[in-house]
Amino acid sequence: MSSELEQNEKKFQVQFIVHIAMFLAVLGLSVVMNETNDLSVTGKGFLAMSPVVPMIFILRVVINHYRSLDEYIQRVMGESLLWAVGIVGCAALAYGLLAYMVEVPAVSPAFMLPAIAVIFGIAQFFQLLGDSHEE
Helix, strand or coil: CCHHHHHHHHHHHHHHHHHHHHHHHHHHHHHHHHHHCCCCHHHHHHHHHCCHHHHHHHHHHHHHHHHHCCHHHHHHHHHHHHHHHHHHHHHHHHHHHHHHHCCCCCCCHHHHHHHHHHHHHHHHHHHHHHHHHHC
16 A cells, blocks of 8 residues: 555544544533433434534545545445445335334334444445455
């Protein structure tokens, strides 16, 4: 790996970690403030939405990093993301239809993004593994 690629990767990792730390801090602060203060519905709404702001900045960092990658890795990441969104979307649809027909426990939509991230990583692993066997 060239020196410039290593520097870009290191810069991305540092930015990503800083933004994740900001997200966790805002999330923790919003939970503590919600538990300790008697806020209005509007205040609770803003408090509940506040962790989304660092996530927008994380998305910006990831997109900028994605643009700096070569075409092959972009293709692998794009296809992996399609698999992840497709699998989670189909699972959510199936669970929603099941919930319409029978009584099932409620599942929070907040678990969709972590599920997409995990399936994205697994799909990437299998794509790269399959490509290495083809060579």
